[in-house]
Amino acid sequence: MHAGIRLEHPFESPIEEELVRVLEKHLHESAIVTNQVEVPTPHGTFRLDFLVEVNGSKVGLEADGKDFHSYDRDMFRDSIILGYSDIHAIYRFRGKEILFYLNDSLFALSTLEPQLFSKRGLTNLDTLSLLNEGGGRVRVISELVIAQGEWLSPHAVSILHVSKDAHNPIWRRLSNFAKLHPGVSVDDLIELGDRQGLQWYRD
Numbered sequence: 507m508h509a510g511i512r513l514e515h516p517f518e519s520p521i522e523e524e525l526v527r528v529l530e531k532h533l534h535e536s537a538i539v540t541n542q543v544e545v546p547t548p549h550g551t552f553r554l555d556f557l558v559e560v561n562g563s564k565v566g567l568e569a570d571g572k573d574f575h576s577y578d579r580d581m582f583r584d585s586i587i588l589g590y591s592d593i594h595a596i597y598r599f600r601g602k603e604i605l606f607y608l609n610d611s612l613f614a615l616s617t618l619e620p621q622l623f624s625k626r627g628l629t630n631l632d633t634l635s636l637l638n639e640g641g642g643r644v645r646v647i648s649e650l651v652i653a654q655g656e657w658l659s660p661h662a663v664s665i666l667h668v669s670k671d672a673h674n675p676i677w678r679r680l681s682n683f684a685k686l687h688p689g690v691s692v693d694d695l696i697e698l699g700d701r702q703g704l705q706w707y708r709d
Contacts, residue, residue, distance in 0.1 A: 515542040521604045522569045528608050532627030534560045547590040548688040566596035582692045584668045589681025595669035607663045609634040614653035617644045
């Protein structure tokens with residue numbers, strides 16, 4: 507492993523191991539990657555699969571398998587983490603993207619968080635990604651990062667994310683709602699938000 511990779515705990519899944527194996531080839535020379543990072547909040551202590559730190563910039567990465575993930579729960583959890591920490595953004599890679607489109611997924615990440623990568627890494631991902639064929643592009647649509655190759659091509663990746671730089675700050679709305687209800691679990695926050703008509707998508 508790269509000198510900046512700190513494996514505090516064993517990998518919890520093969521997709522976590524694969525994500526780090528490929529990611530480390532492209533990271534900035536000063537990058538520090540720690541796994542299973544605990545983030546305490548008034549709503550519980552959450553664990554990030556990976557935290558990447560480069561010159562003060564902190565980005566969380568999640569490797570999501572098929573099971574045990576709920577969109578509502580993941581969004582609330584990640585928004586709470588951003589609201590109570592100095593983590594800048596959290597990106598969720600599905601197992602499919604990691605196993606079959608990892609270079610494309612990391613290319614999409616590199617366009618949004620270039621500070622995490624070395625110059626050589628940026629160049630290599632630009633070359634390795636199939637998304638560049640036919641004028642590929644990376645778009646942020648609300649909480650989704652959509653990276654697509656040729657227009658209407660079936661080849662595309664989608665990454666769920668929350669970021670403090672987002673144009674539509676869903677994370678801030680969810681985090682502020684959570685702060686009004688300290689000590690309430692994520693599942694109960696979702697139920698409470700539904701009852702109170704919490705608006706997730708528009709300012």
